[in-house]
Amino acid sequence: MGLFERYLSVWVGLAILAGVGLGLVVPGVFQAVAAVSWAQVNLVVAVLIWLMVYPMMLKVDPGCLRDVGRKPKGLALTLTVNWLVKPFTMAALGVLFFEHLFVELVPAADAQQYIAGMILLGVAPCTAMVFVWSHLTRGDPNYTLVQVSINDLIMVVAFAPIAALLLGVTDVVVPWQTLIASVALFIIVPLAAGILTQKKLNSARLARLDKALKPSSIAGLLLTVVLLFGFQAETIVAQPARVGLIAVPLLIQSYGIFALAYGMAKVLGLPHSVAAPAAMIGTSNFFELAVAVAISLFGLSSGAALATVVGVLIEVPVMLSLVAFANRTRGFFPEDAASAQVGG
DSSP states (O other): OOHHHHTHHHHHHHHHHHHHHHHHHOHHHHHHHHHOEETTEEHHHHHHHHHHHHHHHTTOOGGGGGGGGGOHHHHHHHHHIIIIIHHHHHHHHHHHIIIIITTTTSOHHHHHHHHHHHHHHHTOBOSSTHHHHHHHTTOOHHHHHHHHHHHHHHHHHHHHHHHHHHHTOSOOOOOHHHHHHHHIIIIIHHHHHHHHHHHHSOHHHHHHHHHHHHHHHHHHHHHHHHHHHHHTHHHHHHSHHHHHHHHHHHHHHHHHHHHHHHHHHHHHTOOHHHHHHHHHHHHSBOHHHHHHHHHHHHOTTSHHHHHHHHHHHHHHHHHHHHHHHHHHTGGGSOSOHHHHTTTO
């Protein structure tokens, strides 16, 4: 690991400060970048995420995808945490903090809005950035692709009913354009590019390309952080206390879900290359979808939209801390997927 990668958390911290500072100094630039979007997905951020995802797609072996179904434990863990646990723990934490612990600090109407935004985050497991976290933990690219794809298929039918149940409303409309655009931009396009590249290059040239792309992948991550914090710089400065209050239950949820999934992966005997991405998918969020639904249901300036934005802001720092933890605990898990899946 080079000096740059070793101190990645430092560079991310500097990127956060740079994003907030630039967002205050040149807000017009960030407003212009924010306007470059398609179906609520910012295209500039999409390009940066694609830059981070593409190296992992170079390692996907289409011929091995059919074998993933023979190793169901990792998929079962991901689906259980994402759809039977995460939405309900997020709702419970929202109620605990904003109807009880923070009841004297936040007006009741705002509190209900924050709970709604948190619920929307809880019902939207990650689609894009999980490829980055999997890549940084040396996750199995084939298995990660299948995990994300199956979660997206379930999201199509489960997002609206679960969100409606927990929000207590009946008119949750899934922004299909956002969902389809995200799947196309973050899965289909980089996957097709990766497979095409594999067909054009031999293994030696692929290895050299992967090594050459590593700095640009990290640069894409840092630029993404700058943009995300730059977009919300004025909100962070204008409402720091509210942002902090919302962040508390979101942080507890993130680390709690990771601990649950990672611990269960250890109990199930999953290899680290499957365990780490499985835990990351549940911990990370499909924030484009959550933000879009919050805006459509409650309005652009609503507390629900603010809560989803706070989810965006804590995402990268939290996930990088978990990547570091997962890499340090690699030795707690078997590396050989075949031996770890016996009987699975």
